[in-house]
Amino acid sequence: MTSQPIAHPDTPQAPTPEQIRRAPKVLLHDHLDGGLRPGTIVDLARESGYGNLPETDPDKLGIWFREAADSGSLERYLETFAHTCAVMQTREALVRVAAECAEDLAEDGVVYAEIRYAPEQHLEQGLTLEEVVEAVNEGFREGERRAKANGHRIRVGALLTAMRHAARALEIAELANRYRDLGVVGFDIAGAEAGFPPTRHLDAFEYLKRENNHFTIHAGEAFGLPSIWQALQWCGADRLGHGVRIIDDIQVADDGTVKLGRLASYVRDKRVPLEMCPSSNLQTGAATSYGEHPIGLLRKLRFRVTVNTDNRLMSGTSMSREFEHLADAFGYTLTDFEWFTVNALKSAFIPFDERLAMINDVVKPRYAELRAEWLFR
Ligand SMILES: O=c1[nH]cnc2c1ncn2[C@H]1C[C@H](O)[C@@H](CO)O1
Ligand SMILES: [Zn+2]
DSSP states (O other), X not given: OOOOOOOOTTSOOOOOHHHHHHSOEEEEEEEGGGOOOHHHHHHHHHHHTOOOOSOSXXXXXXXXXXXXXXXXXXXXXXXXXXXXXXXXXSHHHHHHHHHHHHHHHHHTTEEEEEEEEOGGGGOTTSOOHHHHHHHHHHHXXXXXXXXXXXXXXXXXXXEEEEEXXXXXXXXXXXXXXXXXXXXXXXXXXXXXXXXXXXXXXHHHHHHHHHTTOOEEEEESSSSOHHHHHIXXXXXXXXXXEEOGGGGGGEEEOTTSOEEEOHHHHHHHHTTOOEEEOHHHHHHXXXXXXXXXXXXHHHHHTTOOEEEOOBOHHHHTOOHHHHHHHHHHHXXXXXXXXXXXXXXXXXXXXXXXXXXXXXXXXXXXXHHHHHHGGGXXX
């Protein structure tokens, strides 16, 4: 007689989509201009007279963004932002987009988010850089209030991005510093990576370091190890946006033995946070499938991995969807998702005592509660 394995109560269960949605989540890498509701784009285009939208039906427009972004190239992917930025040129539009962003994230169970955008891309109709930042901050506060009224708690901080092909990084870094403690928690550079190394903006990073401020750099997405190396060792980034290509410095032998190169060792040993965005990487060609995404190996090797959405509109995704994809690909359980979430809080740019309180008083108790649900089924 063959004995049947006895189901042990501690057996990790695949979380349901509903449990994933209710689990507290933390998002460090999400672009404001990559997360608009399609219906809002249509409204704002109509109000502002922007006539270049490829579709005016919200459902079709959502599909258009996902398909257009699914190009296999970061450069082509980035072209889709022309339409979102075009409708984010007034104070009212920015307030609305930011408020809805906070609401949508809270609805999805995100409790803390750092949302980035490039103020220099919102000046076409006469707003100043300061007016852009103030409008977005006002929207985030409004969104936090609306979320609270709907029974969800969320805190949103802004990251100011400078575009790497442009030459305004120092100005944007100064802006980030001026609005520090006033809703802005750090700085970033984004845009096409190949041909635009982060060292082009060394003056901005050196300024931020002198000011004891925080920054992340998109690196190792569309370009490899030299970009990651520069971001860390020349520019002094606190975190890496994507960083997927760190996998190029890791060798796995046929017998499963793993050897880290010097840069990969540095990233792991120094606990450099990786802001990984699986769906976005599939669209830009930085990874081939969820199952083959480097996040699986990096999580096993205990790099400081975090999970992020990058652009919810372009990828048709959310934090819950990203977790679901990873649960399907790697069999992750609530314990894995708690680990990613704690990693994200450890890497956030808000003060240490607030991060710790969020981990101990929000994240851990709620994951424990979710894990205990099988007791009461
Ligand atoms: O994944 C990305 N890599 C590089 N740049 C990006 C990515 N997603 C969005 N951006 C760009 C386009 C946006 O207009 C800009 C600011 O949010 O940042
Ligand atoms: Zn990004």
